[in-house]
Amino acid sequence: xxxxxxxxxxxxxxxxxxxxxxxxxxxxxxxxxxxxxxxxxxxxxxxxxxxxxxxxxxxxxxxxxxxxxxxxxxxxxxxxxxxxxxxxxxxxxxxxxxxxxxxxxxxxxxxxxxxxxxxxxxxxxxxxxxxxxxxxxxxxxxxxxxxxxxxxxxxxxxxxxxxxxxxxxxxxxxxxxxxxxxxxxxxxxxxxxxxxxxxxxxxxxx
Amino acid sequence: xxxxxxxxxxxxxxxxxxxxxxxxxxxxxxxxxxxxxxxxxxxxxxxxxxxxxxxxxxxxxxxxxxxxxxxxxxxxxxxxxxxxxxxxxxxxxxxxxxxxxxxxxxxxxxxxxxxxxxxxxxxxxxxxxxxxxxxxxxxxxxxxxxxxxxxxxxxxxxxxxxxxxxxxxxxxxxxxxxxxxxxxxxxxxxxxxxxxxxxxxxxxxxxxxxxxxxxxxxxxxxxxxxxxxxxxxxxxxxxxxxxxxxxxxx
Amino acid sequence: xxxxxxxxxxxxxxxxxxxxxxxxxxxxxxxxxxxxxxxxxxxxxxxxxxxxxxxxxxxxxxxxxxxxxxxxxxxxxxxxxxxxxxxxxxxxxxxxxxxxxxxxxxxxxxxxxxxxxxxxxxxxxxxxxxxxxxxxxxxxxxxxxxxxxxxxxxxxxxxxxxxxxxxxxxxxxxxxxxxxxxxxxxxxxxxxxxxxxxxxxxxxxxxxxxxxxxxxxxxxxxxxxxxxxxxxxxxxxxxxxxxxxxxxxxxxxxxxxxxxx
Numbered sequence: 001x002x003x004x005x006x007x008x009x010x011x012x013x014x015x016x017x018x019x020x021x022x023x024x025x026x027x028x029x030x031x032x033x034x035x036x037x038x039x040x041x042x043x044x045x046x047x048x049x050x051x052x053x054x055x056x057x058x059x060x061x062x063x064x065x066x067x068x069x070x071x072x073x074x075x076x077x078x079x080x081x082x083x084x085x086x087x088x089x090x091x092x093x094x095x096x097x098x099x100x101x102x103x104x105x106x107x108x109x110x111x112x113x114x115x116x117x118x119x120x121x122x123x124x125x126x127x128x129x130x131x132x133x134x135x136x137x138x139x140x141x142x143x144x145x146x147x148x149x150x151x152x153x154x155x156x157x158x159x160x161x162x163x164x165x166x167x168x169x170x171x172x173x174x175x176x177x178x179x180x181x182x183x184x185x186x187x188x189x190x191x192x193x194x195x196x197x198x199x200x201x202x203x204x205x206x
Numbered sequence: 207x208x209x210x211x212x213x214x215x216x217x218x219x220x221x222x223x224x225x226x227x228x229x230x231x232x233x234x235x236x237x238x239x240x241x242x243x244x245x246x247x248x249x250x251x252x253x254x255x256x257x258x259x260x261x262x263x264x265x266x267x268x269x270x271x272x273x274x275x276x277x278x279x280x281x282x283x284x285x286x287x288x289x290x291x292x293x294x295x296x297x298x299x300x301x302x303x304x305x306x307x308x309x310x311x312x313x314x315x316x317x318x319x320x321x322x323x324x325x326x327x328x329x330x331x332x333x334x335x336x337x338x339x340x341x342x343x344x345x346x347x348x349x350x351x352x353x354x355x356x357x358x359x360x361x362x363x364x365x366x367x368x369x370x371x372x373x374x375x376x377x378x379x380x381x382x383x384x385x386x387x388x389x390x391x392x393x394x395x396x397x398x399x400x401x402x403x404x405x406x407x408x409x410x411x412x413x414x415x416x417x418x419x420x421x422x423x424x425x426x427x428x429x430x431x432x433x434x435x436x437x438x439x440x441x442x443x444x445x446x447x448x449x450x451x452x453x454x455x456x
Numbered sequence: 457x458x459x460x461x462x463x464x465x466x467x468x469x470x471x472x473x474x475x476x477x478x479x480x481x482x483x484x485x486x487x488x489x490x491x492x493x494x495x496x497x498x499x500x501x502x503x504x505x506x507x508x509x510x511x512x513x514x515x516x517x518x519x520x521x522x523x524x525x526x527x528x529x530x531x532x533x534x535x536x537x538x539x540x541x542x543x544x545x546x547x548x549x550x551x552x553x554x555x556x557x558x559x560x561x562x563x564x565x566x567x568x569x570x571x572x573x574x575x576x577x578x579x580x581x582x583x584x585x586x587x588x589x590x591x592x593x594x595x596x597x598x599x600x601x602x603x604x605x606x607x608x609x610x611x612x613x614x615x616x617x618x619x620x621x622x623x624x625x626x627x628x629x630x631x632x633x634x635x636x637x638x639x640x641x642x643x644x645x646x647x648x649x650x651x652x653x654x655x656x657x658x659x660x661x662x663x664x665x666x667x668x669x670x671x672x673x674x675x676x677x678x679x680x681x682x683x684x685x686x687x688x689x690x691x692x693x694x695x696x697x698x699x700x701x702x703x704x705x706x707x708x709x710x711x712x713x714x715x716x717x
Contacts, residue, residue, distance in 0.1 A: 014357065014359060015357055015358050015359055016437070016440060056359065
């Protein structure tokens with residue numbers, strides 16, 4: 001299996017401020033691509049464009065060779081995006097939060113899958129506690145449980161290490177490598193220094 | 207057709223072509239409005255029922271026409287901006303909104319002034335005036351929404367969507383207000399619905415309407431031109447243009 | 457380099473963080489999924505999620521109802537307790553107060569989703585956003601508009617609303633508030649990215665509410681004077697059908713604008 005996300009001559013201009021210009025990207029299976037740049041260089045904007053949220057750009061995007069506007073649904077079905085905010089409802093329990101995410105892609109899933117996923121991020125015993133009562137780090141772990149619960153080929157992660165403890169950071173980093181080794185693809189921004197790996201590639205903005 | 211649309215979309219091209227068109231619309235506006243008001247106010251015969259107070263229609267009707275047309279052109283510009291990403295369309299829409307609100311206010315105010323001799327009061331919940339009042343609120347909503355965003359790109363899109371939603375609603379609002387009015391029947395006769403109007407009364411009215419439209423086009427061209435300069439201030443062609451004008455002035 | 461990563465991972469399996477799956481499962485090879493619908497599953501889950509959330513925060517369901525009752529209480533105090541006078545203005549008062557109560561709760565429709573990031577995730581679901589936002593609006597109507605409609609006859613008694621118009625009052629409100637929720641959601645979606653969108657939301661939405669108000673209050677008045685009410689209700693139904701067809705697209709477009717504010 002191989003996948004590729006390509007950008008050709010990608011430019012983005014927000015309110016007359018040019019964030020980046022003429023960007024060519026090829027992101028393929030088995031890669032961890034880290035987008036780097038100072039604050040305000042457009043890292044989040046680039047991730048939003050590459051995850052299909054922001055459609056206000058010049059240039060072309062291709063998903064497996066098909067122009068993005070024709071491949072939108074297939075692309076989204078293979079995408080897992082985690083943004084700045086974890087996307088966890090404080091009024092729902094961890095299990096209920098995950099159940100909604102499973103259903104969004106059209107599959108109901110099973111309770112045991114969700115329990116396993118929660119266990120894998122160290123949240124065993126917190127399944128039925130309203131997420132609002134958990135710490136910021138634990139809420140982010142619920143979001144990270146989606147990485148195992150809903151397998152997707154392309155991970156787009158915007159600052160995924162925020163609020164995670166040191167052990168969690170090491171584990172998540174390892175998970176990224178395992179995903180890339182299995183043929184997946186990771187696109188990430190972070191201020192945390194990633195351990196060097198042959199799979200890691202850096203793209204500098206700004 | 208496509209080439210034309212994209213050419214029109216380039217601010218530089220629009221800036222050039224509007225410079226040529228603008229004077230003609232100004233001349234037409236002045237000629238039409240001056241002759242229309244002279245004819246309408248001084249020479250047209252007085253109304254047999256309302257006397258001279260009917261002459262306010264020479265301001266009220268063109269303003270009301272324009273108030274509705276501007277909202278429609280604002281929504282069309284919004285659609286053009288959203289579909290083809292033509293920025294000039296959005297600049298024009300942004301410039302039209304305050305003018306439309308002003309025209310709506312003129313229509314409301316002239317209607318109120320006409321109400322004093324006719325109904326003996328400044329305000330009646332007449333169907334036309336009520337629709338106009340709602341239209342004024344719609345304009346204020348679009349202007350307020352555009353002003354509320356810090357990002358101009360988002361502001362443009364949000365205002366475009368709201369203008370389109372508004373324009374779909376205007377006929378529904380108008381129809382329901384008319385229906386509501388006939389149900390309650392408060393006043394006996396309204397400003398503009400009269401069975402027959404002699405030619406020497408309606409001809410100046412047509413001239414005034416045309417004059418108001420020319421005025422609207424001329425003013426929108428002028429304001430869009432300055433908006434183009436403001437938004438494109440960092441672009442190369444604007445720098446060249448200003449340099450050339452400074453040279454010329456020397 | 458990589459082998460050292462694998463080596464350290466074994467020790468982490470019994471670490472307090474318990475982040476284990478990376479080592480426990482020999483990573484299954486990643487496959488591309490083919491999207492095959494499942495829209496109903498997603499819509500149903502979104503409906504259930506929003507109903508659960510609102511029922512857990514009961515205040516958000518009750519506040520509009522209390523507001524409705526309070527506003528209705530203000531009118532006899534401000535105008536006159538005379539039942540004959542109140543009976544004349546009752547249909548309009550009930551409709552205006554219910555409309556304002558429904559408007560009051562609109563600001564929170566997308567607000568919490570926007571704040572906690574789940575709105576982004578909703579946009580990225582491989583499902584039509586219009587359908588998912590329609591599910592959210594349906595919940596808003598179910599837990600705001602419908603309770604208001606059911607409560608209105610009770611307040612009608614307090615305003616000496618003439619007999620024979622109670623059922624029409626509830627029915628017109630049930631139909632009308634559905635349109636109000638749909639139209640209002642456009643405004644809520646447009647203002648959700650703004651820090652203080654509440655007042656602006658009312659400014660955008662209230663003019664668009666006028667047709668619904670005219671025919672809704674008109675239906676109750678027609679019932680009082682003994683005219684046929686079916687025409688009014690039919691028009692309310694037609695407005696609802698039009699809103700159902702057009703509003704979801706406008707809501708979806710507005711949400712996409714707001715998320716990139």
